[in-house]
Amino acid sequence: MSAIPVNSSVDLPSSSSTATPVPHVASANVDIRQLEIRLGGVPIIAAMDLHVQAGEFLVLLGPSGCGKSTLLHSIAGLLDVHAGSIEIGGRDVTWADPKDRSIGMVFQSYALYPTMSVERNMSFGLRVNGTPKAEIEKRVARAAEILHLQELLKRKPSQLSGGQRQRVAIGRALVRDVGVFLFDEPLSNLDAKLRAELRRELKQLHKNIGTTMVYVTHDQVEAMTLASRIAVMNKGRIQQIGAPGEIYNRPANVFVAGFLGSPSMNFAEGTLQVAGGAVTFTRTGLSVDVTRYAFAQAPRDGQAVLLGIRPEDIALHLDGAAAGDGSGTVALVEPMGAQTIVWMDVQGQQVSAMLSGHAEPAVGEQAPFRIAAEKVSLFDPGTQERL
Amino acid sequence: MSTPSSALPAAVPAAAPVRSKRPPRVTPARIGVYAFLLTAAAFFLLPLYVMLITSVKPMAEIRLGNLFALPADWTIEPWIAAWSQACTGLDCSGIQVGFWNSVKIVLPSTVISIFFGALNGYALSFWRARGANLLFGVLMIGAFVPYQVVMFPLVRAFAAAGIFSSLPGIVLIHTIFGMPVMTLLFRNYYASVPGELFKAARIDGGGFFRIFFQLMLPMATPIIIVAVIMQVTAIWNDFILGLVFAGRDNLPMTVQLNNVINTTTGERLYNVNMAATVLTSLVPLAIYLISGRWFVRGIAAGAVKG
């Protein structure tokens, strides 16, 4: 099932007779400066700067209406920008036609040409633009090989499954030999199992061909597994951009912290006590030593803060051990097989904890818990920013 | 198999010409589109325009032979004449007779044909009856059969039953000829109603007619609106059936209109003729303008047979 790796810069003597090393365009970087996009007069995106490095897999992640699709469409040239500039591979393409931007795009609804076979679907654009036949054949064969479409070349879209259609859509972009691939929620139309399968294929594809990819989704699992960097967006602004691990473990604000992770991060309001070189987060019934926390500015005594801790970083002591940082009453237990989620009532607030394995604490049981202090995030309640 | 050169493939030239500023909104192509559409609009509006201005000109101006000239002397005499004085055969009381005849024909015909269409559509969609689908198939073919083919036998049958040349006769005719399209309309509509709704009603104890009158008919309001629009327009505009089956006392407006214009002896009063034509077209045009999208739905629903 693994595709024959095609290295982008070196022609390796292939071990399979069907591999056709084809020279292709180098990956391009994307530079967006001070971009402003308006729809119907309403500014959707304002003063945005974004720099996508050549060869990286950038995911634009966010809820519906956050502007990620709008941003993608403007990179593609399907939407006019109001102000700012877009450069792809060093060329200013702000006003260029989509076909001149060296991009390929894959849509949520596949958007295949229904009356044409898979082969014609992939080659139509090339034929229209006058590419020589031999070249077309080479490229289609290469794309078909990478995407395992060889047997399906003669079929029409109506005869394909959802997963196969999406692969053809990717193939259509692949044959264009471009510097950047754009993906607009390509897996949303597929069922869960197929989604997971195609996700892995996409990751493998990026490994194989290494082209820059900009991928829009609202699904955090897709973002975490596929991205080399994630840009979390909300209300037309990038909230945070960085590697998945960075975004997950050190969210820059409350929005990002709450958006990633399932179940989402637990938040608790409290104050900081700074006394004698130690910093402690306190509220009724809970106290956590946060001396080692990497504060951006020195913490003040009595400062109001919001503490965030993920369920998997809360350890329940069900074996009746001594008190931890706090304690709560078990309200609901959700066994999920590999993990168990325990919902507790802590001083009137709902807190979730994730235990590995199959534990079954009784409802109503009093459970003391420890918080992994090194995994804590602290936010300013007013600005919602990370401290 | 050969070592690829580092040259870039021809289809993606490195220095493709790229626009450096916002593309213009107004292009020759855009202008061409509007030119075509406006020319077409002029062609389509022409007869309406001619109809209207001819109907308000005095005959003296019409004889000048300038079809498009605006009237110098506006007059609504032609309209009054058309409505109340034009001669349809021997009777000279204007086309208003035809108007009321059409109303008398359209109202019951619409109600009855829609009722049966709904009943049939409902029965076909939700119930099993032997041979029902075959019957429906033949009915659908019947929708395409030209009137002339079935006309004479129906004339004989109606005459034998004593309803030839009568109001009930023409109403029955319109019901018969409207049945295919109306049944299709409702059957397609009910096909999109979830079967679970029907099953729930059965479980609640509903029988055939109760479910129809209390659930399915009220539910079909959107399609009833479409059906009303289609039937009123079709029946009002009908000529041949009214000519044959309505009888001299019930001739619809279209027939009267043709009588006024094409069977007059003596001088032809073109302004009166045009006024009469406008009057005859008022009802369907009004329905069209008011119903807008529903009218188009009717076309799509009735045209996409099966």
Next chain:
Amino acid sequence: MDVGRSRLRQHWSVYAALLPMAATVLFAYIGTVLWSVRISLSNSRTFPSDSFVGLAQYERLFTSERWMVSVHNVLIFGVLFILACLVIGFLLAVFIDQKVAGESVLRTVFLYPYAMSFVATGLVWQWILNPELGLQTTVRGWGFENFSFDWIVSQDKVIYTVVIAAVWQASGLVMALMLAGLRGVDEEMWKAARIDGIPRWRVYASIVLPQLGPSFATALVLLSVGVVKVYDAVIAMTQGGPGIASEVPAKFIMDYLFGRANIGLASAASTVMLLTVLAVITPWMYARSRSNRNAREA
């Protein structure tokens, strides 16, 4: 779904409700057709007669000049009318689909003729094409002394005037059907084509047009059936004249049924008309039911 025991009790109401439909199909459609065919095989004149004469009426039919002229006319009319309506309707739909301002106004303008009766249409165009007081005189009045447009009184050109009037009325219908088909084309497919660099006209030609197959077929069938039935417009516009120059089969039948009292001949003509219509719609209906079955199995 059927509550077993009460099946019989409930079904009587279904059959009762379907009785009008059954009666209509059996008597008004099948019965009349059979009766007509039977009459066409007899030599009935004013009244139906029982004498069987085989295909004599059909022979008379096809040696009748009037009938041959009307068939000839309906063919010319049919071809021109259908072609013009399809082309114009398609172009109108495509151009309107270009996101033009005032789209709904334009749609209203193109479709309103379809709301008018055939009679009214015929009468208005009769007036416009009137040689003495209509278009011809008006254009001459603008200085084009030699302009002539007296087709409506010319034996060989009169049928074209009926074509003009009919195209005016029906193009809007084709436009509405095509527009519905166009709107069914996936929006994202347009985006994909833009990215592939395919020019708009090419998208219409290679991608959209093939998808409009069903819409074209529907329009074609509707128009064809309308061609066979054309009667009102001819009566209103030209009364079949001058002479019999714009005679059409439907009028032929009506005249012989009611005016010239020869129902045998008229029934033969009706049967021919019916067979023509069946020949047109049967392949279409067959193709539709096959594609419906395929869609269901897919």
